[in-house]
Every structure is written in structure tokens, then in C-alpha cells.
Amino acid sequence: MSGGGSFESLIDQQIRAAQERGEFDDLPGMGEPLPGRGRPDDELWWVRGWMQREGLSGESFLPASLRLAKELERLPGLVRDYPSEQRVRAAAQDLNDRIDQFRLAPSGPHVTLRKVDPDDLVAQWRAARRQRA
Structure with missing residues (x-):
């Protein structure tokens, strides 16, 4: 300096x-x-x-409860193009497993997360397939 x-x-x-x-x-x-x-x-x-x-x-920055709620909302539309009932049931099981895991240690805003009824989801999937055919 x-x-x-x-x-x-x-x-x-x-x-x-x-x-x-x-x-x-x-x-x-x-x-x-x-x-x-x-x-x-x-x-x-x-x-x-x-x-x-x-x-x-x-969405990747949302709390887990809100991310799962959004996935529940979108699931019927996501499985609509799946090729088999087995894949639809697997998607339902995967989301239900993650909901169960979340319930063990919930965090973030309280959101009521209902589990997916695989039979109901398959029925919606079948109806969508019939409608397209």
C-alpha cells in the first residue's frame, strides 16, 4: 500500500x-x-x-405429506396407460408403502392421507381401457 x-x-x-x-x-x-x-x-x-x-x-421441495397427497390425486391418471393389472396393483402398493412409512414419523402440515384401494384403482384402470377401446 x-x-x-x-x-x-x-x-x-x-x-x-x-x-x-x-x-x-x-x-x-x-x-x-x-x-x-x-x-x-x-x-x-x-x-x-x-x-x-x-x-x-x-413439488420436490414440498413437505412429504403434501407430496404424497399430490401423488394420490394423480395416481388414477398415471396408471391409465399401464399395460397390465399387475403394474397397476404394484403402483398402488408402492404408494401405500410410502404412506405407511410416512405415518411412522409424520412431518410437515397435517394432511389426511388415505391409502389407495388397489381394487378400486384397477376398476378405474379397466374402465379407462374399455373407454379407449
Whole structure:
């Protein structure tokens, strides 16, 4: 640090030297707005961009009780295109097992989670198959 001058940190020195060498010239996106910036008042623009890049849905951040409730809601539509009754029953069993596991140590907001009736789900699956045929 000189008498009346300012202190330049090691990082600042490295940045200045790289600028002088032209290492920041003609970088991709130079002069363009930052990618992913949505509305100016959207403070979570970077989170939304990260989720999109990582292929995540907002649902993955929900508490387990709400995720399971959404899965229950969607299950009849998901199994509609399954090729066999066995796969439909397996999907019902898988979700019921996860509901049982959740009930052992519930967390998050209280949501009443009813288990899937495999016979009812198979009946809906059969009706959807007949309707398409």
C-alpha cells in the first residue's frame, strides 16, 4: 500500500491483470441481460432458473405429506396407460408403502392421507381401457 494510494487485494490484482491481457473480451453473453431474469420484482429468479436447469419441479421441495397427497390425486391418471393389472396393483402398493412409512414419523402440515384401494384403482384402470377401446 502506497502513501496516498489505495490498497489492491491479490484478487483485485489478478482481475486487473486478466482485464489488461484481454481475457474478458468477447465472452459469450457479453452485453446481454443475465439469463433467467424474469420480472424485475422476482427475487427468486435464480432459484427458478436453477430448478429448470436441474430438471426439478417445485413439488420436490414440498413437505412429504403434501407430496404424497399430490401423488394420490394423480395416481388414477398415471396408471391409465399401464399395460397390465399387475403394474397397476404394484403402483398402488408402492404408494401405500410410502404412506405407511410416512405415518411412522409424520412431518410437515397435517394432511389426511388415505391409502389407495388397489381394487378400486384397477376398476378405474379397466374402465379407462374399455373407454379407449
